[in-house]
Amino acid sequence: MLGLGVDRLQADINRLLASLFHQGVLDEQFLQLQQLQDDTSPNFVYDVINIYFDESEKLLRNLRLLLMDREFSDFKKIGLHLNQLVGSSSSIGARRVRNVCVAFRSASELNNRLGCLRGLEVVEHEYHYLKNMMHELFQLEQQRLLAAGVRYPM
Amino acid sequence: MAARDGGVSCLRRTEMIGIGIGELESPPSDSDQVHVLAVDDSLVDRIVIERLLRITSCKVTAVDSGWRALQFLGLDDDKASVEFDRLKVDLIITDYCMPGMTGYELLKKIKESTSFREVPVVIMSSENVMTRIDRCLEEGAEDFLLKPVKLADVKRLRSYLTRDVKVSADGNKRKLVEDLSNFSSPVTTSPPPLSTSTSMESSESTRPSSPVGFISSSPESSTSPVDSPIRRREMKSLGLD
Numbered sequence: 001m002l003g004l005g006v007d008r009l010q011a012d013i014n015r016l017l018a019s020l021f022h023q024g025v026l027d028e029q030f031l032q033l034q035q036l037q038d039d040t041s042p043n044f045v046y047d048v049i050n051i052y053f054d055e056s057e058k059l060l061r062n063l064r065l066l067l068m069d070r071e072f073s074d075f076k077k078i079g080l081h082l083n084q085l086v087g088s089s090s091s092i093g094a095r096r097v098r099n100v101c102v103a104f105r106s107a108s109e110l111n112n113r114l115g116c117l118r119g120l121e122v123v124e125h126e127y128h129y130l131k132n133m134m135h136e137l138f139q140l141e142q143q144r145l146l147a148a149g150v151r152y153p154m
Numbered sequence: 155m156a157a158r159d160g161g162v163s164c165l166r167r168t169e170m171i172g173i174g175i176g177e178l179e180s181p182p183s184d185s186d187q188v189h190v191l192a193v194d195d196s197l198v199d200r201i202v203i204e205r206l207l208r209i210t211s212c213k214v215t216a217v218d219s220g221w222r223a224l225q226f227l228g229l230d231d232d233k234a235s236v237e238f239d240r241l242k243v244d245l246i247i248t249d250y251c252m253p254g255m256t257g258y259e260l261l262k263k264i265k266e267s268t269s270f271r272e273v274p275v276v277i278m279s280s281e282n283v284m285t286r287i288d289r290c291l292e293e294g295a296e297d298f299l300l301k302p303v304k305l306a307d308v309k310r311l312r313s314y315l316t317r318d319v320k321v322s323a324d325g326n327k328r329k330l331v332e333d334l335s336n337f338s339s340p341v342t343t344s345p346p347p348l349s350t351s352t353s354m355e356s357s358e359s360t361r362p363s364s365p366v367g368f369i370s371s372s373p374e375s376s377t378s379p380v381d382s383p384i385r386r387r388e389m390k391s392l393g394l395d
Contacts, residue, residue: 029302036205036305044205052198083251087280088198091302 009144016137023096025130030093049134052092059085060124067117078108078116085123100126188315192216193223193248193260194278199301203247203278206308212245220255220263223248229267243273245315247299250279250286258290265294276311278303 020026037044059081066072066081082105089098104119190212194200200216207214217223224230227243246264250257257277265271274296279286287298299307 029304032302032304033202036202036209038209041205048198048201048205051201055197080253084196087196087251087301090280091196091199091202093302 005147006144009140009147013137013140013144016133016140020133020137024099025094025096025133027093027095029090029095033092046138049092052088052094053131053134055088056085056097056127060120060127063120064124067113067120070113072113073111075108075111075116079105082108094130097123097126097130187211187213188244188312189213189215189242190245190247191223191226191243193218193220193246193252193257195219195249195252199249199278203303203308206303206305207247209305210308210312212312220248220252220257220260223260224255224263227264227267227270229263229270243270245274245276245296245311246270247276247278247311249301250277250290251281258286258293261290261293261295274315 017026033045033048063078063081066074066077082101085101086098086105089095089101100119100122104116104123107115107119188211190207192200192203192207192214194203194216195218197218200218204214204216215226217226221230223246228241246260248257248260255263257279261275261277264273264275271294275294276297276299277287277290277295278299278301280301282300290298297311299311
């Protein structure tokens with residue numbers, strides 16, 4: 001019965017991953033990260049994604065603060081922040097976040113503050129969706145590990 | 155966060171322990187192990203590239219700027235640095251787009267130095283801009299990787315690093331003679347612009363003289379030539395990609 005628990009969880013994980021790939025939320029680079037995880041670095045994916053979350057939220061907060069200022073005019077700074085987000089999102093396989101950041105960046109070159117606010121909303125939405133999905137994935141993985149652990153009692 | 159070692163590795167300690175990346179200070183140099191200096195202003199990218207390199211058995215020092223890279227190499231002032239015969243750096247891999255000093259500017263500084271000009275420098279960029287790639291290659295960059303960097307990219311770099319550059323055995327000499335004969339094909343008589351050359355070998359032959367080991371790398375690469383970003387770039391220019 002415990003074995004079934006592990007298998008069911010693994011199936012749930014696989015289904016969630018497949019769905020995220022299908023939706024284009026994640027891309028092949030996410031699988032590359034898995035390849036970097038092993039016994040010497042067993043939590044690599046979890047750790048790097050959490051660092052991505054910390055860094056991204058800082059950038060998103062800065063972007064929001066900048067754009068909330070009605071006097072705002074430093075669009076170049078927006079571009080620089082977005083370069084960071086595009087780069088890090090791409091590095092962890094967050095395809096859709098990356099793409100909406102690229103779109104936002106192009107829009108920011110039009111030097112339109114309200115257009116940028118709209119762009120930021122889209123990015124924030126995609127980012128939070130990704131974060132929720134990742135949390136779900138990590139939770140399932142944690143449950144799977146626990147179930148697998150119980151299966152082989154010492 | 156000021157590190158005791160002068161900011162050489164810019165990962166927070168807790169993150170490094172969590173990721174299993176290891177010590178802040180460089181251990182005494184192990185001459186057998188390839189030592190790579192990685193430069194990237196993005197923390198996420200630094201973590202990924204460091205892991206990619208470590209998993210391919212490299213020792214890694216990761217810094218967050220060109221300035222810190224120069225500092226690490228002892229090139230940050232104009233005085234000739236004295237005590238760097240112990241510092242062994244086998245490869246420098248740097249992001250192109252960085253605030254302050256770009257990867258290109260860092261590349262130039264390294265190639266201008268007497269101590270480190272022979273060290274291969276690889277540029278990483280998220281943008282596949284032909285003129286950028288050409289500029290870097292002309293300045294002496296060994297290779298150009300498109301981000302996001304994959305394990306196959308790093309393995310390929312690794313393979314041409316550990317290949318024996320020293321022509322110490324007849325076996326090596328023979329291999330080199332065979333490799334050089336690849337360049338005698340008519341395609342390479344006059345150096346064509348890189349974007350129109352159709353093979354990796356001919357594009358490499360247009361570079362300024364490089365260490366012997368580099369010429370021998372292409373026929374032997376364990377991954378198919380299609381994986382090379384230079385090849386990838388050529389394919390893009392032909393509209394094939």
